[in-house]
Amino acid sequence: MAYERKKPENTFRKDGNRGFSRGKGGFRDSGREGTARDGDRRTRAPREDRRPISAPAAPKPSYRSFEYTEFAPARADNRESMREEAQESYILTGRNPIREALKNNRDLEKLLVQKGDLSGSAMEIVKTAKDRKIMVQVVEKSRLDEIAPNHQGLIAFASAYAYSTVEDILQAAVDKGEDPFLILLDGITDPHNLGAIIRSAECTGAHGIIIPQHRSVGLTPAAVKASAGAVEYMPVARVTNLNRTIEELQKRNIWVYALTMNGKDYETVSFSGGTAIVIGAEGEGISKLTEEKCDLAVSLPMKGHLDSLNASVAAGVIMYRVMSSRKTGSPD
Numbered sequence: 001m002a003y004e005r006k007k008p009e010n011t012f013r014k015d016g017n018r019g020f021s022r023g024k025g026g027f028r029d030s031g032r033e034g035t036a037r038d039g040d041r042r043t044r045a046p047r048e049d050r051r052p053i054s055a056p057a058a059p060k061p062s063y064r065s066f067e068y069t070e071f072a073p074a075r076a077d078n079r080e081s082m083r084e085e086a087q088e089s090y091i092l093t094g095r096n097p098i099r100e101a102l103k104n105n106r107d108l109e110k111l112l113v114q115k116g117d118l119s120g121s122a123m124e125i126v127k128t129a130k131d132r133k134i135m136v137q138v139v140e141k142s143r144l145d146e147i148a149p150n151h152q153g154l155i156a157f158a159s160a161y162a163y164s165t166v167e168d169i170l171q172a173a174v175d176k177g178e179d180p181f182l183i184l185l186d187g188i189t190d191p192h193n194l195g196a197i198i199r200s201a202e203c204t205g206a207h208g209i210i211i212p213q214h215r216s217v218g219l220t221p222a223a224v225k226a227s228a229g230a231v232e233y234m235p236v237a238r239v240t241n242l243n244r245t246i247e248e249l250q251k252r253n254i255w256v257y258a259l260t261m262n263g264k265d266y267e268t269v270s271f272s273g274g275t276a277i278v279i280g281a282e283g284e285g286i287s288k289l290t291e292e293k294c295d296l297a298v299s300l301p302m303k304g305h306l307d308s309l310n311a312s313v314a315a316g317v318i319m320y321r322v323m324s325s326r327k328t329g330s331p332d
Helices: 076-088 095-105 120-131 141-147 166-178 191-203 219-225 244-250 288-293 311-328
Strands: 035-036 043-047 088-092 108-114 135-139 154-157 181-186 208-212 237-241 257-264 273-281 298-301
Touching: 088 095, 088 244, 095 108, 095 120, 095 154, 108 120, 108 141, 108 181, 120 219, 135 141, 141 181, 166 208, 166 244, 181 191, 181 244, 181 311, 191 311, 208 244, 219 311, 237 244, 244 257, 244 288, 257 288, 257 311, 273 288, 273 311
Parallel strands: 108 135, 181 208, 181 273, 208 237, 257 273, 257 298
Antiparallel strands: 035 043, 088 154, 108 154
């Protein structure tokens, strides 16, 4: 089933420009695109890829040989949360179990590495984790000792449930003969919020949830438990670049809406057709660049003294609005 729909009359981009065409394309992490204007319409035009700047090689093998943006020392103020996470998570200790997990493509949330020079096998494990875009965190030996004995300088946190893919989620919509309905999460770090969102998504007929690989909670045991079994029916995909994923969804004629504090009243918006809702963390909200990528910002009206809702509550409200809109095909 092709994803084709006309832009709803009450839907517009935040900059006021109405209507633009979208091409078709697969999910390619290397894909980039520019924007060209033609009157009051927009068309997307490709531009040359930019090559990443390689970091200089370290003079000798150590954990710093594998540094990248997500490879950072653990902060002292995160100590208690790490201990709680270890008590709730599936952990792998020792080099052989972690190496085998990586070899068998098991989903890992992150890898803790003892600070100091690394020997051959440890270097291989860290490099493989980096290539898989798994977050690597450097900690003191005492921190690893608190989590598990006989760690051999490495501890991995394994996902409690297997991840899906964006393509599989879209195919599920095709198989059901429905327009895609997706939930994208930006910066949700509380596992209980993630679990509650998974539960609401399953109840409202969403086809899947997409989360970024970094700076976001994953399918930890706490998140799976909070979903109250919904994770068995609601696929969750993890992507390395949320903004690029938004661009690819737009190529599939899926309209992307950012849930913000200063957008269009959600009750006046039609969410019929291919729809993706982006939800940010309470307080921080959606990142500026991600919001700019979206087609329209929508908001929930507030009449009380407080100006925000818990992220999972806000997600539940907007998801039920989408479900209602898709039934009627237009705003109430």
